[in-house]
Amino acid sequence: MATSNSDRRLDVVVFGATSFAGQILCAYLTKRHGTDGSLRWAIAGRNAAKLASVAVGTGADVEQIIADASDPGAMATMAADTSVVISTVGPYALYGTELVKACAAAGTDYCDLTGEPQWMQRMIDTHGDSAESSGARIVHACGFDSIPSDLGVWHTQQQAIARFGTHCSKIAMRVKSIKGGASGGTIASAMNVMDEVSKNPALRKALANPYSLAPADMRTGPEQPNVMIPTKKDASGEWVAPFVMASVNTRVVQRSHALLGRPWGDDFLYDEAMMMGDGPAGAAKAAVVTGGLGSLIAAASFGPIRKLLTNYVVPKPGNGPSEEKQKTGFYDLRFFGETADGKKVVTMVTGDADPGYGSTAKMLGEAAVALLERDRSALPGGFHTPTSAFRDDLIDRLVEHAGLTFSVLD
Numbered sequence: 001m002a003t004s005n006s007d008r009r010l011d012v013v014v015f016g017a018t019s020f021a022g023q024i025l026c027a028y029l030t031k032r033h034g035t036d037g038s039l040r041w042a043i044a045g046r047n048a049a050k051l052a053s054v055a056v057g058t059g060a061d062v063e064q065i066i067a068d069a070s071d072p073g074a075m076a077t078m079a080a081d082t083s084v085v086i087s088t089v090g091p092y093a094l095y096g097t098e099l100v101k102a103c104a105a106a107g108t109d110y111c112d113l114t115g116e117p118q119w120m121q122r123m124i125d126t127h128g129d130s131a132e133s134s135g136a137r138i139v140h141a142c143g144f145d146s147i148p149s150d151l152g153v154w155h156t157q158q159q160a161i162a163r164f165g166t167h168c169s170k171i172a173m174r175v176k177s178i179k180g181g182a183s184g185g186t187i188a189s190a191m192n193v194m195d196e197v198s199k200n201p202a203l204r205k206a207l208a209n210p211y212s213l214a215p216a217d218m219r220t221g222p223e224q225p226n227v228m229i230p231t232k233k234d235a236s237g238e239w240v241a242p243f244v245m246a247s248v249n250t251r252v253v254q255r256s257h258a259l260l261g262r263p264w265g266d267d268f269l270y271d272e273a274m275m276m277g278d279g280p281a282g283a284a285k286a287a288v289v290t291g292g293l294g295s296l297i298a299a300a301s302f303g304p305i306r307k308l309l310t311n312y313v314v315p316k317p318g319n320g321p322s323e324e325k326q327k328t329g330f331y332d333l334r335f336f337g338e339t340a341d342g343k344k345v346v347t348m349v350t351g352d353a354d355p356g357y358g359s360t361a362k363m364l365g366e367a368a369v370a371l372l373e374r375d376r377s378a379l380p381g382g383f384h385t386p387t388s389a390f391r392d393d394l395i396d397r398l399v400e401h402a403g404l405t406f407s408v409l410d
Contacts (some may be wrong), residue, residue: 005083005107010040012368013065013082015099016089017043018050020320021113021143024361025088026058032365035061039369044078054299069095074103086368087112091189093119100138101127107134107381109371113143113364115248116189118196118203121212124383135381137374139389141252142367143360144351147386148333148404149173149249149272150256150397152349152389155336155406157264158337160345168337168345170269172225172235176245178274180329180354181321199226213251214258221266224250227273230286235336238275239282241289241345246272256387265340275334323352345408352403362402370394 014029016022026043033039042063045051051064065081067074069089079085089095092114099337103110104127113122120140131138141147153171160168196205206212210224227234227242234240253270262268276286321329335347351359370390379389386394398404 005109008081008083010042010063010082011372012039012041012084012086013044013078014041014060015044015067015069015078015085015087017054017060018045018047019088019090020363021357021361022088023054023058024326024357025086025365025405026054026060028361028365030059033369035059041125042082045314053290068085069098072098074101075099079103079106079108082108083276084109084372085113086110088364090114090116091119091192092116093122093189093192094259097123101130104130104136104138107136109137109139111139111364111367111371112140113145113360114140114189115145115245116145116193117212117251118193118207119250120251121206123185124213125216130244130384132380132382135376137371137379137381137389138383139367139371139386140383141248142364142386144331144355144363145245146249146252147367147394147398148331148349148351148355149245150252150386151398152333152335152406153253153270153392154256154349155349155395156337156345156347156392157195158392159347160337160339160343163345164339164343166339166341166343167264167268169265169267169340170225170338172336173249173270173272173276174234174236174238174240175272176332176334176348178331178355180331180356180358182324207247210250210256211254213255218258218262221254222269224254225269225271227271228290230276230283230290232272232283234273235338236275236334238278239286240273241276241286242293243272243274244293252385253387256385259385320339320357326354326358331355331359346410348405348407348409350405359403363398363404366397366402367394370397 014025017026018101042065043060044065044067048066055061065078067078085103085108087096087099093116100123156171157167211219211221227240231240248272250273257264257268276282311377331351333349337345353359370393395406
């Protein structure tokens with residue numbers, strides 16, 4: 001039986017506070033909510049000395065909880081003490097499972113910034129019934145993977161319905177411009193996905209399914225567009241190249257559509273790519289980006305090369321873009337929507353900081369508080385997406401507090 005969590009000792013716990021993303025999140029929560037205000041929050045991790053250092057460095061002078069991700073008892077105790085857990089411990093497939101299990105069992109709400117679809121599918125299939133029974137609201141992908149894409153599609157559909165009286169039958173998200181750096185944790189998560197595929201080749205088929213995160217009885221549908229090569233005939237009117245995060249974001253969007261009851265039609269199409277410009281220069285740029293991305297993925301798919309990259313080339317977990325780079329980063333995403341009868345709407349979602357870290361920390365913090373304040377009668381237990389959980393409520397919070405914009409382009 002689902003129950004209220006208002007009697008829990010804490011409102012929010014940041015688990016993984018010593019991670020690169022966790023430290024940025026702690027600084028944001030301190031600035032946004034303070035340490036002795038109405039939000040009762042704490043930081044958690046396995047290393048007491050590092051946790052104390054983070055508290056000093058970020059100003060997060062709050063309770064410190066020592067807990068190891070691999071200890072089921074510690075995860076259960078932490079989950080039982082709070083209303084919401086925010087997890088920044090990745091790769092989640094290696095370090096996130098016990099916490100999701102504990103939250104699902106305890107009726108504790110949970111959000112994270114994972115971009116690991118194979119792990120999300122396992123959590124949904126394994127712990128979905130438990131979360132529904134306990135009332136726990138589990139919301140994966142609350143960072144740049146996949147809030148801008150997921151809520152951007154929702155926003156675009158609402159604009160189409162308001163303007164035309166009907167939904168878009170297809171939407172293409174195009175990255176107009178983006179600036180930001182990658183952290184070791186993000187790269188480690190990507191490398192772990194490749195490790196899993198090498199050990200279990202059948203996983204490749206599941207990852208290729210655009211409906212892989214939908215409820216188990218809704219994992220089929222029409223073939224979805226997928227930009228894999230430089231392409232000119234595009235909704236944006238420009239040359240486009242593959243977008244590295246499309247394989248995650250498109251799955252989250254299709255799960256949202258399924259959880260909403262597929263209101264945009266059983267034939268709804270959605271894809272993502274990067275805008276490269278027009279003319280010969282755009283074609284050349286699209287070819288370079290496509291070739292570079294393909295070469296990197298091909299190299300990393302071989303175990304020995306992947307090990308070399310992990311050990312000697314890519315950033316280690318705990319490292320990432322400097323504070324200056326986080327502040328000067330940004331993104332501009334365009335959503336090209338078209339109704340079944342050919343009417344078109346274009347919307348824009350922007351962020352004012354490094355997408356993967358500066359902006360992600362703000363999005364994750366706002367999602368957690370939105371979850372805390374979301375009435376349980378309005379949002380039952382289970383595995384949700386940013387759209388199915390929050391819709392316009394989170395859009396409003398992100399615009400007001402987190403430096404995002406959602407607008408219509410005519």
